[in-house]
Amino acid sequence: MNSELPALSAEVCAKLRTAFQDADYDADGVLTALGSSAHAALGRGEPVPAHRASLDAGDLGTLIRLFLLGETEREDAVATALGPLGVGEAVEAGLLRAGEGTGLRAALDVRPHGDEQGSWWVVSDLDSDQLGRPVTEDHVLGVGHASLSLIRATSRRPVGSLLDLGTGNGVQALHAARHARRVTATDVSERALRLAGATFRLNELDVESLRGEWFAPVARRRFDQIVCNPPFVVGPARVDYVYRDSGLAGDDASALVVRQLPGFLTEGGTGHVLASWLHRAGEDWADRVSRWLPAGTDAWFVQRDVAEPALYVGTWLRDAGIDPHSNEGKAKAGAWLDWFADNDVEGVGFGFVTLRRTDSVPAIVCEDLRHAYDDPLGGEAAGWLDRVDWLRAHGANLAEQTFRVPDSVVLEQISEPGDEGWATTIRRLHRTDGPGWQHEADELTTALLAGCRGLLPLSDLLGLLAMAHGVATDELTAAALPVVGELVRHGMLVPHDQPEHGG
Incomplete structure (x- = not known):
């Protein structure tokens, strides 16, 4: 077990947040400082390009080497980069530890993490590469x-x-x-809640935190x-x-x-x-x-x-x-x-x-x-x-609904040569977005979908198709409806008055 729990108080987190903001130590700032190539190399676990790029980045470079690369940095450089948070405060809070010589190293992993709306900082334990040994039982994993x-x-x-x-x-x-x-x-882990609490305070978020196993809290x-x-x-x-x-x-x-x-x-x-x-x-x-x-x-x-x-x-x-x-x-x-x-x-x-x-x-x-x-x-x-809800509401009268095939769905056909020329042996529907659904389809299914343009109800299309192919409408309908339901569930057939996909 880790012997000491870090104590990143609200005061420490407020000062650390100011230091990070002043140095542009956020997701965009790190990417800008490193450049796309070195940033990608860092993501692959290759630190040298990021180290080289960080050398001209001032305080931001110091923070990158300290927290992202796990390097030892001079105390005066760390003091400048972390101001207004004092080095002594950072050590006492469990954020920093002694490095080689008189230098300092990170005792915790604190790194930017962003989405399309902005950036946060996430606090976790150092991984085994930075520690130089296997992690402990109560290790708090980073963003993996x-x-x-x-x-x-x-x-x-x-x-x-x-x-x-x-x-x-x-x-x-x-x-x-x-x-x-x-x-x-x-969380069941006191250490995890301590580090998560630091993450929440650092990002000024009000999150209720409770300790206990599974759903007991x-x-x-x-x-x-x-x-x-x-x-x-x-x-x-x-x-x-x-x-x-x-x-x-x-x-x-x-x-x-x-x-x-x-x-x-x-x-x-x-x-x-x-x-x-x-x-x-x-x-x-x-x-x-x-x-x-x-x-x-x-x-x-x-x-x-x-x-x-x-x-x-x-x-x-x-x-x-x-x-x-x-x-x-x-x-x-x-x-x-x-x-x-x-x-x-x-x-x-x-x-x-x-x-x-x-x-x-x-x-x-x-x-x-x-x-x-x-x-x-x-x-x-x-x-x-x-789509499950829609099928519940309309499944009993599916044949009366009007559908369209979204633009994201394409038809792949594979043919092989025969005595009378090329013969289609495989017909496969692909949805080109989302999880890339695929459905094998026969000739009648592809013909049915070709008519799903949001104009005629399914029953009319099935009647026309049965007449054209000389099959009984009832038999064709019974065979088609389960296929239609599955295509609706996968977003490959859309009710004409509905958006293509959820969000």
């Missing part, structure tokens, strides 16, 4: 790929109340403050939205690192969150969760995660990756700064892989879960989206829930 993924997968429609369950460094709460009137952040309360990046690492029931290990075996941590979260939502409230699930021999992953759900819950499970056990174990060992070749690494890997083998685990799935409390018959969909796409999933999640 998982955090960024959840940020992008969260819908941002205005809400009254939002719960950030397991806040860590507080970055989810920062983004939540953009669209939620009231934000509550919880907010018992009997409900929220309009809940976001959660839980300790979802899958394996034996142990806690090596609080930020990733729950003490529950297998995927029980993800199951617990998915099972309990809807009970803390207001009617119609939504939840966004990062989760992992086991792929076990003879078991469908979709069946597994669907069993986690309580009654009255819409759920959209999106699987973004599946890792085989050896790769999974090696990745998480390196994440903690443990050399897989070391005796410790070999022992941990052996025990971990033994657990996977004993439990018939063939892989570990990872992805996003969108949940909504509903009093209607719930919609539960599990989809594999392992292909690459760039669009954030948050807007798509909100749109998916809207």
